[in-house]
Structures are given as C-alpha cells and as structure tokens.
Amino acid sequence: MEAEFPSPSLPADSRADVLIRYLDYFRDRVIAKTEGLDEAERRRSRLSSGWTPIELVKHLTFVELRWLEWTFEGREVDAPWGDRLHHERDQPWHVAPDEATEDVIAALATQGARSRAVIAAHDLADVGRPGPHWRGAPATLERVLLHLIQEYARHLGHLDIVAELAGEPVGE
Known part of the structure; x- marks a missing residue:
C-alpha cells in the first residue's frame, strides 16, 4: 500500500482518520526508503550513532507495539523491547545478522495493521490503562498517536539523510 500524503485539503471523516493517515503515510515512506536501498546499505551504518536503516525499521515496529x-492497552507483550540488544532503554537497536530484511520490513507492515485495529477500537479521548509503563498518569490515545507521528517524522528525516549519503533519492 502506498499511502497518499495526508494533505490538510483532503476531506477526513474524523480527527482519528487524520492521525491514522499521517501514521500510515510515514510508515509507508520509511518502508519505501528502506526498500529503495540495496541490501548492503540497509545493513550499513553511515552515522556515528551506529544504527542501520533495517534497525530503524525494527525499532519503529517495536515503538508502535510498545x-x-x-x-x-496494557496488553502482555513477550518482548516489548525486542528492538534492543537487551530489554534496557540505553541499549542500541539491533537486528541479528540472520534476520531477513524482508521479514523485518514485513513485521512493520503487520504491526501497522495491528495498530490500526487498536486505534479503530478506541476513541481518541480514551485514556490508556494504568501500569508501570507510564511515567505519570496514562495519556489519551490522541496523545499517544501524536507521539508516534513525531517519532516517525523524526526518524524518516534521519533515514532521508542516510539515503542521501548512500546516493539515493531524498524527500517525499
């Protein structure tokens, strides 16, 4: 699926529809940019921080899941920090050498479908379930979605720089 840029001039049924369109658009662009790189570039780090494009894809999959x-939703998740070497926040993103890039990319698309189902099951004003995951009071779904959109937008910009360094097309 190639998501259309969610222009403010396009009619939308609801605020949730607008937020879903942005989330889908940025997810689609991350996938397309990563698929536009050859296999060596997907697994190569061009930045001093050390992350690779395929690690970024896996990270975003787990960001949505988390x-x-x-x-x-407060669901039990086997490995909410599965994009890390360890389940600690200060560990770098990680994709094992034997993980196929196609599988990592497919996992992001699958997570996107699961995310849309979660969003469809709730109102934007619904508050998250209390639990140890929150640093304070649980946030509304709308705030969570805005956080995810900024996470995607920021990381898509990072990926755009990496693509440029690799000699690939940049921009939307």
Missing part, C-alpha cells in the same frame, strides 16, 4: 499495545 505504545499502542503494551502501554496504551
């Missing part, structure tokens, strides 16, 4: 399913 925020929508584990934190907001």
Whole structure:
C-alpha cells in the first residue's frame, strides 16, 4: 500500500482518520526508503550513532507495539523491547545478522495493521490503562498517536539523510 500524503485539503471523516493517515503515510515512506536501498546499505551504518536503516525499521515496529499495545492497552507483550540488544532503554537497536530484511520490513507492515485495529477500537479521548509503563498518569490515545507521528517524522528525516549519503533519492 502506498499511502497518499495526508494533505490538510483532503476531506477526513474524523480527527482519528487524520492521525491514522499521517501514521500510515510515514510508515509507508520509511518502508519505501528502506526498500529503495540495496541490501548492503540497509545493513550499513553511515552515522556515528551506529544504527542501520533495517534497525530503524525494527525499532519503529517495536515503538508502535510498545505504545499502542503494551502501554496504551496494557496488553502482555513477550518482548516489548525486542528492538534492543537487551530489554534496557540505553541499549542500541539491533537486528541479528540472520534476520531477513524482508521479514523485518514485513513485521512493520503487520504491526501497522495491528495498530490500526487498536486505534479503530478506541476513541481518541480514551485514556490508556494504568501500569508501570507510564511515567505519570496514562495519556489519551490522541496523545499517544501524536507521539508516534513525531517519532516517525523524526526518524524518516534521519533515514532521508542516510539515503542521501548512500546516493539515493531524498524527500517525499
């Protein structure tokens, strides 16, 4: 699926529809940019921080899982920090050498479908379930979605720089 840019001039049924369109658009662009790189570039780090494009894809998969399913809905999740070497926040993103990039990319698309189902099951004003995942009071779904959108937008910009360094097209 290639998501259309969610222009403010396009009619939308609801605020939730607008937020879903942005989330889908940024997820689609991350996937397209990563698929536009050859396999060596997907697994190569061009930045001093050390992350690779395929690690970024896996990170975003787990960001959606953590925020929508584990934190907001309070579901039990086997490995909410599965994008890390360890389940600690200060560990770098990680994709094992034997993980196929196609599988990592497919996991992000699958998580996107699960995220849309979570969003569809709630109102934007619904508050997340209390739990140890929150640093304070649980947030509304709307705030969680705005956080996810900024996370995607920021990381898509990072990926755009990496693509430029690799000699690939940049921009939307």
